[in-house]
Each structure stands twice: as structure tokens, then as C-alpha cells.
Amino acid sequence: MNWGETAADLLVRVRRERPLIHHLTNLVVMNVTANATLAVGAAPVMAHAAEEVAEMARAARAVVLNIGTLDERWVDSMLRAGRAANDAGVPVVLDPVGAGATELRTRTAERLLRELRVAVxxxxxxxxxxxxxxxxxxxxxxxxxAAAGGAALARAAAQRLGVVAAVTGEVDHVSDGRRVAAVRNGHRLLTAVTGTGCMATAVVAAFVAVGSDPLVAAACALAYYGYAAEVAAARAAGPGSFQVSLFDALYGLTPAELAAGVRIDWVEGG
Ligand code: ATP
Ligand code: TZP
Ligand code: MG
Ligand code: MG
Incomplete structure (x- = not known):
């Protein structure tokens, strides 16, 4: 597989098709994830009201569920949006922010995974x-x-939860339970700005919206995001200017530059 060409093709498709991405996300990243979605070339909408989430999810090409600042009403809305997305064949991307830190977060992420079909x-x-x-x-x-390395973790999560699992860190690992891809793009300044994981999830959703293979789409999205971070870091003086430069790099990268910058390889299968 030519990862560079595949990532470039997906980026071209996002920019051409401008898929609507419905986000139910947290109060910290509401603005930056909308802007990341726009910078990639997709269209964001943040909608949380129980009365409208099913309708919005059906109109979208992907739905992001992010539990970063969850409460009872938002969890109810996430279940409604997720069910509507599942019924309509719209992929659901879950970011389980803070699962493991409190019982509420762990239970909620487990419930979303149990009751919904989560694509990534x-x-x-x-x-x-x-x-x-x-x-x-x-x-x-x-x-x-974690008790295992990224590749083993992604594979186990995919097998046990029936999802494509994307485990991020210095190297990202993406697995569907059989194949495992490693994404080696990224920059440590991503760890100095809040919401960069949530932004990665938003970019994954935009690529999954236009791609046919969620593992490939997620790996390419993370490579694109990581490469944009490398470009942004070269122009930045610190975390503040890095965040601004990251939007510029996501927006400005050409498909040819992306094809040359992608660092993905198969660790298993493929
Ligand atoms: P955490 O709160 O533990 O930082 P997160 O939800 O912010 O988690 P990360 O794992 O930090 O998510 O991933 C966000 C992005 O940052 C991903 O694109 C990932 O590849 C990148 N990243 C994380 N750590 C590093 C690192 N040390 N070097 C390069 N890139 C990194
Ligand atoms: N608190 C609740 S949500 C949130 C914080 C700091 C943002 C987390 O974002 P990320 O992308 O996981 O760093
Ligand atoms: Mg991080
Ligand atoms: Mg996170």
C-alpha cells in the first residue's frame, strides 16, 4: 500500500466533498475542534440538544462523541445521536476523554461502546x-x-470492543483487530496544548467520513495531523504560536506535500 498517495487522496476528497461532521464534544475544545474541522476542509456543527441531535446526526457524514465535560443530559444526547447515526449508516467516532480517571467517565464510555456501533x-x-x-x-x-505497548493495546481493544482502535502517543497505533498500522508523524509540542487529542479525533472523523476503510482513514488522518504539527512546530516559538500555526498547516498542506511527509507502516497484516 502506498500510504502517501492514499493519505493525499483522502485529503483531496475531504476538501472536495466538505463532509458535515456533527460533534457532541466538550466545553474546553468546542471552538478549536470546530476550527480544526474547517482547516481540514470539512464542515463542523456542534449540536447537543436532545430535541435535535438525531436529526443532525442523520444529516451528517460522521458523528463525534467526546465525553470530556460530560453530564447526564449530554450522555443522553450522545446515545440519541449515536443510535440515529447507526440507523442511518453514519460512522460514529468516540473520544473517551478521561475514561479511567473517574467511575462516571469509565461507565459512560463503556455504555457508549456497548449500546452503539462505534467505527473508531x-x-x-x-x-x-x-x-x-x-x-x-x-x-x-x-x-x-498502560499495561501493554501501543500495537498490542490497539489490537486488543479492536478485538474486544469490535471497533477500529486508534491509540495515540509519540507513535500512534491503529488496528481493526487483525491489521496494525503505526503512524510516526507528530511533534512533542502537541503535548503542551490542551485539546490536541480532541482535535486529532475531529480530523479522524473528517477522513472516516470520506473513506471506505476506517483503519486506513484513521491512520492517514493521524499522519496528516502529525505532519501538520511538524510543519507548525518549525514555525512556532512555543505552545501559543504552535496552536495557531497548526491551523495554518492543516489548511495549507498540499496533497503532494502530505504524500511526501507521511510516515506510516504496517506492524501487522496489511
Ligand atoms: P493525553 O492527555 O495523554 O496527552 P490526548 O487525548 O491529548 O492524551 P495524545 O495521545 O496526546 O492524546 O495525542 C494527541 C496527538 O499528539 C496525536 O496526534 C499524537 O500523535 C500526538 N502526540 C502525543 N504525544 C506525542 C509525542 N510525545 N511526540 C509526538 N507526538 C505526540
Ligand atoms: N478537561 C476536560 S476535557 C479537556 C480537559 C483539559 C480537554 C482534553 O483534551 P485532550 O485533547 O484530551 O488533551
Ligand atoms: Mg495530548
Ligand atoms: Mg484526550
Whole structure:
């Protein structure tokens, strides 16, 4: 597989088709994930009211469920949006922010995974470690480690939860339970800005909306995002200017530049 060409093709499709992405997300990242979605070339809408989420989910090409600042009403809305998306064949992308840090977060992520068909689960190693049963630790919204490496973790999560699992970190691993891809793009400045995991999830949703293979789409999205971060870091003085430059790089990268910058390889299968 030519990963560079595949990623470039998916980026062209996002920009041409401008898929609507319905986000039910957290208060910290509401603005930056909408802007990341726009910078990629897709169209964001944030909608949380129980009265409208099913209708909005049906109109979208992907739905993002992010439990970062959850409460009872938002969880009810996420279940309604997820059911409507499942019925309409719209892919659901779940970001289980802080699962493992509190019982509410763990229980809620488990419930969403049990009651909905989730296409892609994108989280850090601690979150995926907890949800997969492999073992992990989470402090607040940050990973504090997992009982297995990223490749084994992604594969186990995919097999046990019936999803494509994307475990991010210095290297990202994406698996459907059989194949595992490693994504080696990224920059450590991503760890110095809040919401960069949530933004990664938003970019994954935009690629999954136009792609036919969720594993391939998620890996290409993470490579694109990571490469944009590399470009942004070269122009930045620190976390503040890095965040601004990240939007510029996501927006400005050409398909040819992306094709040349992608660093993905199969660890298993493929
Ligand atoms: P955490 O709260 O533990 O940081 P998160 O939800 O913010 O988790 P990350 O695992 O940090 O998610 O992933 C967000 C993005 O940052 C991904 O694109 C990932 O590849 C990238 N990333 C994370 N850590 C590093 C690192 N040390 N070096 C390069 N890129 C990184
Ligand atoms: N608190 C609740 S949600 C949130 C914080 C700090 C943002 C987490 O974003 P990310 O992308 O997991 O760093
Ligand atoms: Mg992070
Ligand atoms: Mg996160």
C-alpha cells in the first residue's frame, strides 16, 4: 500500500466533498475542534440538544462523541445521536476523554461502546488500556501509562470492543483487530496544548467520513495531523504560536506535500 498517495487522496476528497461532521464534544475544545474541522476542509456543527441531535446526526457524514465535560443530559444526547447515526449508516467516532480517571467517565464510555456501533475509538494509551481490559492508568485527561505497548493495546481493544482502535502517543497505533498500522508523524509540542487529542479525533472523523476503510482513514488522518504539527512546530516559538500555526498547516498542506511527509507502516497484516 502506498500510504502517501492514499493519505493525499483522502485529503483531496475531504476538501472536495466538505463532509458535515456533527460533534457532541466538550466545553474546553468546542471552538478549536470546530476550527480544526474547517482547516481540514470539512464542515463542523456542534449540536447537543436532545430535541435535535438525531436529526443532525442523520444529516451528517460522521458523528463525534467526546465525553470530556460530560453530564447526564449530554450522555443522553450522545446515545440519541449515536443510535440515529447507526440507523442511518453514519460512522460514529468516540473520544473517551478521561475514561479511567473517574467511575462516571469509565461507565459512560463503556455504555457508549456497548449500546452503539462505534467505527473508531481514538484515545490515549491509559484510556484505551482501561476500556480494553488490558490495564491502564489515567490522571485527569492524561494517560499515566498502560499495561501493554501501543500495537498490542490497539489490537486488543479492536478485538474486544469490535471497533477500529486508534491509540495515540509519540507513535500512534491503529488496528481493526487483525491489521496494525503505526503512524510516526507528530511533534512533542502537541503535548503542551490542551485539546490536541480532541482535535486529532475531529480530523479522524473528517477522513472516516470520506473513506471506505476506517483503519486506513484513521491512520492517514493521524499522519496528516502529525505532519501538520511538524510543519507548525518549525514555525512556532512555543505552545501559543504552535496552536495557531497548526491551523495554518492543516489548511495549507498540499496533497503532494502530505504524500511526501507521511510516515506510516504496517506492524501487522496489511
Ligand atoms: P493525553 O492527555 O495523554 O496527552 P490526548 O487525548 O491529548 O492524551 P495524545 O495521545 O496526546 O492524546 O495525542 C494527541 C496527538 O499528539 C496525536 O496526534 C499524537 O500523535 C500526538 N502526540 C502525543 N504525544 C506525542 C509525542 N510525545 N511526540 C509526538 N507526538 C505526540
Ligand atoms: N478537561 C476536560 S476535557 C479537556 C480537559 C483539559 C480537554 C482534553 O483534551 P485532550 O485533547 O484530551 O488533551
Ligand atoms: Mg495530548
Ligand atoms: Mg484526550
Amino acid at each position: 475509538l481514538r484515545g490515549n494509551a491509559g484510556e484505551i488500556g482501561v476500556l480494553s481490559g488490558v490495564g491502564g492508568r489515567v490522571q485527569g485527561v492524561d494517560s499515566a501509562g
